[in-house]
Each structure stands twice: as structure tokens, then as C-alpha cells.
Amino acid sequence: xxxxxxxxxxxxxxxxxxxxxxxxxxxxxxxxxxxxxxxxxxxxxxxxxxxxxxxxxxxxxxxxxxxxxxxxxxxxxxxxxxxxxxxxxxxxxxxxxxxxxxxxxxxxxxxxxxxxxxxxxxxxxxxxxxxxxxxxxxxxxxxxxxxxxxxxxxxxxxxxxxxxxxxxxxxxxxxxxxxxxxxxxxxxxxxxxxxxxxxxxxxxxxxxxxxxxxxxxxxxxxxxxxxxxxxxxxxxxxxxxxxxxxxxxxxxxxxxxxxxx
Numbered sequence: 001x002x003x004x005x006x007x008x009x010x011x012x013x014x015x016x017x018x019x020x021x022x023x024x025x026x027x028x029x030x031x032x033x034x035x036x037x038x039x040x041x042x043x044x045x046x047x048x049x050x051x052x053x054x055x056x057x058x059x060x061x062x063x064x065x066x067x068x069x070x071x072x073x074x075x076x077x078x079x080x081x082x083x084x085x086x087x088x089x090x091x092x093x094x095x096x097x098x099x100x101x102x103x104x105x106x107x108x109x110x111x112x113x114x115x116x117x118x119x120x121x122x123x124x125x126x127x128x129x130x131x132x133x134x135x136x137x138x139x140x141x142x143x144x145x146x147x148x149x150x151x152x153x154x155x156x157x158x159x160x161x162x163x164x165x166x167x168x169x170x171x172x173x174x175x176x177x178x179x180x181x182x183x184x185x186x187x188x189x190x191x192x193x194x195x196x197x198x199x200x201x202x203x204x205x206x207x208x209x210x211x212x213x214x215x216x217x218x219x220x221x222x223x224x225x226x227x228x229x230x231x232x233x234x235x236x237x238x239x240x241x242x243x244x245x246x247x248x249x250x251x252x253x254x255x256x257x258x259x260x261x
Contacts, residue, residue, distance in 0.1 A: 027234050027235065028098065028234070028235035029074070029232075029235055029238055032076055033075060033076060035076070037076055038076050038078050039079050039096075040067045040071075040078055040080050040097055040099055041080075041082075041083040041102070041227075042059060042082070042100065043084055043102045043176065044082060045175055045177035046061075046176055047197055047200045048197070048200040048259040049102055049224070050064055050103065051177065052080075062103075062196070062255055062256070062258075063224075065258070065259070066226075066246070066252075066255060067099075067101050069255075070099075070239065081097040083096070084154075085176065086156075087155070088100060088156070089110065093114060093229060095229045098228070098235075099228045100226070100228075101226045101227070103196070104224060104225055104227050105157045106119055106222055107157065115230050115232075116225040116228075117228070117239045117240055118225065118244075119225050120224060120246075120252060121196075121223065121224045122223050123195045124220045124221045125161055125194060125216075126198050126215075126217065127191060127192060127212055128179075128183055128190070128197075128202075129183060129190050129208070129211065130209070133189060133209075134211040136189075138212075139215070140212065140215070143168060144166060144167050145167055145168060146167050148167075148169070148189050149190070150170050151172075151173055151179050151183065151188035151191050151192070152173065152179070153172075153173055157222075161192055161220065171187075171188050184205055184208060199213065
């Protein structure tokens with residue numbers, strides 16, 4: 001019986017009834033290289049990770065430089081695609097860009113519908129407040145008190161953290177970048193943010209302070225990661241390789257020194 005099956009298969013092949021395997025469909029890496037462009041989603045409102053200059057349209061920051069390094073490894077140019085914290089997940093799922101990088105926290109729920117790279121920078125939640133009010137906030141618990149106005153950007157993990165507050169008044173702002181200025185003006189008492197952003201604005205705006213920057217909030221330690229649409233393991237593998245390669249070659253350290261000092 002086996003001999004008959006083998007003979008039949010050989011005859012079918014000789015007659016062309018079985019077609020040869022098709023070449024594998026081109027993956028994300030090949031598509032990017034063919035287009036000559038790596039499309040990168042960015043909110044452009046999170047210093048020092050990614051900020052868009054309103055006058056020039058140029059993006060600058062830690063994650064901007066990381067994206068440019070990745071594009072260079074692919075042999076293509078980079079094109080930044082605007083997104084928002086509220087729409088970041090949906091825009092990634094809808095494949096509006098090849099990857100997103102703009103200070104994105106690695107969270108379990110984000111892996112349900114997108115792919116996340118290995119982490120490349122550890123951080124945690126903290127606050128910005130007016131320097132004159134810094135002594136009022138000695139612990140994380142001091143934030144969640146009646147009369148304290150807490151401001152955060154819409155969507156994202158800062159908004160998620162603010163939702164856990166029971167006593168403070170939470171003010172949700174659509175744009176992250178203008179919150180430090182609103183804190184300085186007294187429109188709110190506290191901005192929920194992360195260490196890189198808090199440190200950056202303390203240098204940019206001397207009237208601001210980050211009194212809890214060295215005290216990680218409970219259960220808020222995380223790594224930043226690169227977010228991608230699901231469906232291409234080779235591209236995820238490449239992004240993880242790129243992160244490792246930048247670490248080994250000292251490029252990630254150089255980017256940190258440039259933007260986080």
C-alpha cells in the first residue's frame with residue numbers, strides 16, 4: 001500500500017499536479033526595507049523621551065534617537081507618525097505605523113493585542129509639584145488627600161494610576177506636554193509622571209520640584225518598551241536584537257547620557 005502511495009505521489013509530481021512550495025510571504029522587515037522607511041508612532045509630548053517641536057515639526061528625545069538607530073540598522077530612514085496616549089493602543093493594532101516608541105510602559109494588558117519588546121529603561125511613577133509646595137509631599141500617601149488637585153494626561157499609565165486615587169481631585173488633561181506649565185501656574189498641585197520626565201522639567205522649570213523622585217511608588221516600577229502590531233515574530237526578534245546590540249555597543253548608554261543627565 002505504501003509503495004502505491006509513493007508511486008502515486010511521484011506520478012502526480014511528474015504531471016505537475018502538486019505545485020512547488022511558494023516562497024514565504026515577505027515579512028515586516030522586508031516590507032520596511034522595500035519601502036525605505038520605518039514608520040514610528042510617537043505622541044511627541046513626553047520629555048525627554050519624545051518631543052515634537054511645534055515650529056519645525058521635528059522630533060527630539062531619547063526614544064527618537066533609539067528609533068533612528070533602529071532605522072539605521074535596517075538601512076532605511078525614519079518617519080514619525082503622530083498618535084496620542086488615548087489612541088496609542090488602537091493605532092498600533094490598526095497598523096498605522098511599524099512600531100511605537102515614546103516612553104511606553106510595558107504592561108501585561110498591552111501584550112494581549114500588541115507585541116512589546118524587551119525593556120530598555122527602568123523607571124517608576126513619581127510627581128511634579130511647585131517647589132514651594134514640595135514639603136507637603138513627603139510620601140506617596142500625601143498625594144491622595146482631600147484638597148489636593150492631581151493632573152494627568154488622558155489615556156496611558158499616568159491616567160490609570162490617577163484613577164486609583166480615592167480622595168484627591170483628579171484633573172485629566174488631553175496633552176501631556178503642557179501639564180508642567182499648568183502646575184507652575186497653580187492650576188493643579190501635582191502632576192503624575194515618571195522619573196525621566198520629572199527630572200527633565202525640574203531642570204527646564206526651576207519653579208518645579210520632584211520631592212519623591214527617589215522613592216518608587218508602590219507597584220509602579222516598570223520598563224519602557226517598543227510596541228508593535230502582533231503577527232510578525234521576526235520583526236519582534238529584530239527589535240529585541242537591536243536593543244541588545246545598542247546596549248552591548250554602548251549606544252544606549254550614550255543616548256542615556258545625552259538625554260537623562
